[in-house]
Amino acid sequence: MLRHDLVFVNMVFSLEDKHAIKFLRQTKGYGAKKLRTMFPAKCWSLEGLKSLIRKIDSMGDIRRRPGSGRPRSVRTANVVDEVEDLVLSQENAPGSHSTQRQTARQVGISVTSVNRIVNKDLRLKCHKKRRAHELSDANKKARLNCCRKLLRKYPVAMTNFIWFTDEKLFTVASPSNTQNDRVYAPEGVRKKSIEPQRLLRCRPTFSQSLMVSVGVSALGRTDLHFIDRGVKINGQHYRDVLLKQNLLPDIRQHSDYFTFQQDGAPAHRARETVELLRHETPDFIPPSLWPPNSPDLNPVDYKIWGLLQQRVYVKKVQNVEELRQRILDEWQRLDQRIIDSAVKQWRKRLRACVTAKGGHFEHTL
Numbered sequence: 001m002l003r004h005d006l007v008f009v010n011m012v013f014s015l016e017d018k019h020a021i022k023f024l025r026q027t028k029g030y031g032a033k034k035l036r037t038m039f040p041a042k043c044w045s046l047e048g049l050k051s052l053i054r055k056i057d058s059m060g061d062i063r064r065r066p067g068s069g070r071p072r073s074v075r076t077a078n079v080v081d082e083v084e085d086l087v088l089s090q091e092n093a094p095g096s097h098s099t100q101r102q103t104a105r106q107v108g109i110s111v112t113s114v115n116r117i118v119n120k121d122l123r124l125k126c127h128k129k130r131r132a133h134e135l136s137d138a139n140k141k142a143r144l145n146c147c148r149k150l151l152r153k154y155p156v157a158m159t160n161f162i163w164f165t166d167e168k169l170f171t172v173a174s175p176s177n178t179q180n181d182r183v184y185a186p187e188g189v190r191k192k193s194i195e196p197q198r199l200l201r202c203r204p205t206f207s208q209s210l211m212v213s214v215g216v217s218a219l220g221r222t223d224l225h226f227i228d229r230g231v232k233i234n235g236q237h238y239r240d241v242l243l244k245q246n247l248l249p250d251i252r253q254h255s256d257y258f259t260f261q262q263d264g265a266p267a268h269r270a271r272e273t274v275e276l277l278r279h280e281t282p283d284f285i286p287p288s289l290w291p292p293n294s295p296d297l298n299p300v301d302y303k304i305w306g307l308l309q310q311r312v313y314v315k316k317v318q319n320v321e322e323l324r325q326r327i328l329d330e331w332q333r334l335d336q337r338i339i340d341s342a343v344k345q346w347r348k349r350l351r352a353c354v355t356a357k358g359g360h361f362e363h364t365l
Contacts, residue, residue: 013052017042018062021049025056074113075121082107083117087124132360133293140358146291147350147358153289154259159346160218162259162285163251166300167233171209172323174313208320212327215247216300217258218343222250224331226324235270243273248280260284264292296362297349303342308334 032049086103211227225246269287277284295301352361
């Protein structure tokens with residue numbers, strides 16, 4: 001019986017419960033025992049019902065009385081204003097804000113109080129920063145002009161025929177985010193007393209790596225093509241091996257007509273490379289038409305590489321052969337629908353870049 005009563009005491013009235021109780025009390029005159037009998041599944045406590053009924057009888061309302069509860073001693077208006085000045089960047093001075101921990105030290109309150117002020121009083125929402133290429137005024141102008149031309153030249157119906165290509169370097173040592181990589185020790189234990197292997201995250205100075213080249217399209221994808229270690233990807237290797245032997249034959253297996261895309265790397269914009277693509281492809285996007293410094297406009301960059309990297313490094317990689325097999329396995333598992341979705345975003349990103357006048361736009365998507 002005691003355990004049963006404890007269940008009743010721990011239950012909380014929802015807003016709908018309070019409105020129903022108020023209606024039945026004011027129209028039917030039901031008391032606490034009657035209401036508890038009518039709604040046994042609600043598990044309302046008898047004392048809780050009596051307290052709510054007293055409030056309804058005295059105030060005629062279910063809302064909290066003005067001024068009830070303990071008055072604020074920390075989150076005062078002055079403190080809230082001070083916290084707001086510190087946690088928000090000053091106008092025309094991005095990055096001038098303080099962290100919650102820094103704000104707590106400067107104002108003289110706890111981090112918990114700062115967090116409550118930020119969330120409850122100021123109603124601020126936290127946004128995570130993204131990495132992006134630095135853009136000069138010349139870059140922005142070129143991006144704007146190229147995006148406008150690409151939108152005119154490649155309507156929605158033509159987008160599915162574009163093959164987007166790129167290369168990426170994968171290392172055996174996994175990329176790390178040390179933001180939450182912490183070690184906890186008992187109070188009183190000094191940092192210098194902790195074993196070094198617990199505090200240090202070691203990374204080889206020269207980690208083994210693999211360079212990978214791929215092409216993706218709404219029509220399909222190419223095989224993964226690994227560049228042999230020690231091979232420099234100059235114009236000749238790019239043309240004779242990556243293009244003639246690998247990427248172009250793979251693409252032709254999917255379609256006789258296609259548009260070939262590549263970024264503005266030196267080997268890609270070499271005169272001989274442009275001439276080769278002019279003769280070997282039905283259509284290609286020349287270096288003069290592709291926006292500079294624009295990984296945010298290549299589906300392989302803004303979607304495929306990041307997803308592949310995330311999956312490859314789920315577990316620690318032991319050696320370069322295991323890295324190669326992981327990349328191959330995850331490439332085979334990659335759903336074509338993910339590629340299709342990334343390609344569909346392409347024109348949307350072009351328009352966003354135009355709206356941003358060639359500047360950064362990913363934060364607006």
